[in-house]
Amino acid sequence: MEQADIVFYALGHPIRRAVLARLQTGEARAGVLAIEHDISRPGVSKHLAVLRRAGLIIERKSGRELIYRLNPEAASEARDWLNAFWENRLSALKQLAEARHEREK
Amino acid sequence: MEQADIVFYALGHPIRRAVLARLQTGEARAGVLAIEHDISRPGVSKHLAVLRRAGLIIERKSGRELIYRLNPEAASEARDWLNAFWENRLSALKQLAEARHEREK
DNA sequence: TTGACATGTAACCGAACAGTTACATAATGA
DNA sequence: TCATTATGTAACTGTTCGGTTACATGTCAA
Incomplete structure (x- = not known):
């Protein structure tokens, strides 16, 4: 399993992307994230674990709280x-255009 | 369901990303893609449908063949x-750095 | 020390997914 | 016309996913 697989899988769920967008505005506790995204604490905990495995977020312990922020x-x-x-596709298109141009000479 | 959801979902599967990468090298028939990615024809057909729904690829009919290329x-x-x-995060980090700088004055 | 709180893990369940085989459709060419 | 080829769709199936409730762990505060 490649790292890119894990990252794209993590980005594949709307709630996880919403959590990432939320963390742009500042770090947050797990419980707060659960409320904000209308999901149970264990539910959000699992999403957070996925994001952490993907290296997208980092956790910090503060007393009995776990505070998450973007990596x-x-x-x-x-x-x-x-x-x-994107870049490769553009160069591929460019080659196609050149080939067509060559053909039509 | 937002478009971004559909696109990220489509990108979430390794075979689908491999098909996209493959199509960078040029358009291809469905059957060829099946062989190249070691999956049955119906299997690749479903992946192609997902990619098409996400607007990532376009199909062209040539006789009895369906030829796929990148959108x-x-x-x-x-x-x-x-x-x-990425940009938002950078500006958020910038704000953080500025705030810290302000604090340490 | 003890009760309350914040969180993660375990166990479970229904839904969605990714794969298969069988069948339908449509185009080629002999 | 008719067998062949290329492909998609239907139907089915084992596995994974995403959600829940119940429980365990660890920290604070009285």
Whole structure:
């Protein structure tokens, strides 16, 4: 299982992306995230575990609370993949255009 | 169901991303894609349907063959989301750094 | 020390997924 | 016309997922 697989899988669920967007506005406790996204505490806990495994978030312990924030490297893997995909596609299109141009000479 | 949900869901499966990467090298028939990715024809057909619904690929009929290629707009939705995510996070980090700087004056 | 609180893990369940085989549809070419 | 080829759809199935409730762990505060 590649890292990109794990990251894209994590990004595949709307609630998990919503949690990531939420954490852009600042770190938050697990319980707060559960309320904000209308899901049970165990439910959000599982989503948070998925995001953590993907390296998208980091947890910090403060007393009996677990506070989550974005990983500084968050989503860079997926972003790199998509950007590479985008770039390669563009060059592929460019080659196609050139080939067509050559044909029509 | 938002479009971003559909796109990220489509990107969430390794075979579907492999098919996208494959299509960067040029368009291909469904049967060829099945062989190349070691999956049955109906199996690849379902993956292709998912990718098509997400707007990531386009099909073209040539006789009795269906030839698939990347959509010119492929993955732009997901790419935009990730880039926005990235940008927002950077500005959030910037604000954090500024606040810390302010505190330490 | 003890009760309350915050969270994660275990166990469970219905729904969705990803794969298969069998069948339907449509186009080729002999 | 008719057998063949390319593909999609239908029907089915084992597995995974996403959600819940119940329980365990660990920390605070009185």
